[in-house]
Amino acid sequence: MKDSQILHVGKPNIGSREKFFQRMNQIMDNAWLTNRGPFVIELEKKIAAYLGVRHFISMCNGTVALEIAIRAMCLTGEVIIPSLTFIATAHALQWQEIQPVFCDIDPVSYCIDPKEIARHLTPRTTGIIGVHLYGRPCDMDALRTVAENHNLRLMFDAAHAFGCSYQGKMIGGFGDCEIFSFHATKVFNTFEGGGIATNNDALAEKIRLMQNFGFAGYDNVIYIGINGKMPEISAAMGLTNFECIDEFIEINRMNYQVYRECLKNIKGIKLMEYDESDQCNWQYIVAEVGDDYPLKREELIKKLHAENILVRRYFWPGCHKMEPYRSYYPNAGLLLPNTEKISSRLLVFPTGTAVNQEIIRRICSLL
């Protein structure tokens, strides 16, 4: 079997090859490969306008964007995050010796439960990082209230939420800042890449300095920094894919609808719903495998993998059950009943431009 016949979650969405190659030639002609070249500047402008934010600072990837944002916001001590997320949310804190404190999720939204935050507060708590899991927004109003009441900073890991909105406003403009990932597996990719969206001018300036070693002009370093720059080649890919973003999202939406139609009569498989009154990117086809399904989730996965359908268990078993957190906080699970229950049931199906109706019907007929 050729690799192209293997269906996996997160197969990249790729726009016009011709336009990408044109841009690549331009990069070679310009001989400007990185350090805020013309494509990076153009991409940042376009994304800031799309998200309706004052600043979008592109980055080499989403994880470094998280690390820089956390540092620029002066988070220290302990920061409250959900455990049901990609491990980078936790690592970005622990990498700089800030303790991630795992909070349970709401069983309907799968996002951090604002009502659970209070029990995790200590004098060392400095912030909350909400994650818009699978592109479904956190309960922003409740989170803002908790953050304000306890004098905490609030930011979001919006790695899944590019192209999504909350009550009519694009994700990107909430909290002190929001972080995006443009990794190859996300709905919009720049090979590797990401960025930080914010409406806070001072924060944006600090982030720009930190991203470029703290350079404020030639030979003048005024801050501790790191290298978080997006290269021109990634920006060229970004501009090319950005021209197709509506198309990618529309394909995801149609795929979702076919899955919904095909899964609705399968007992024990419950498809995650999106709030269609807001903009969604429909990036993830997520289902819960219930007790009333004839197979255990792991057995079902085995069978689908044998058919070359590489479904995934994102994000099982939760960050609190992975190292080093499992060893640091062996009892964290006691306060995470919804996380443990839901992560043991989740199944993510292939979608994106690599998938069509016929494939989805075949997958569902196997179920």
Ligand SMILES: *Cc1c(COP(=O)(O)O)cnc(C)c1O
């Ligand atoms: C993908 C992802 C990241 C990390 O982004 P990279 O660009 O791969 O570094 C962080 N958080 C979440 C929730 C993600 O899904």
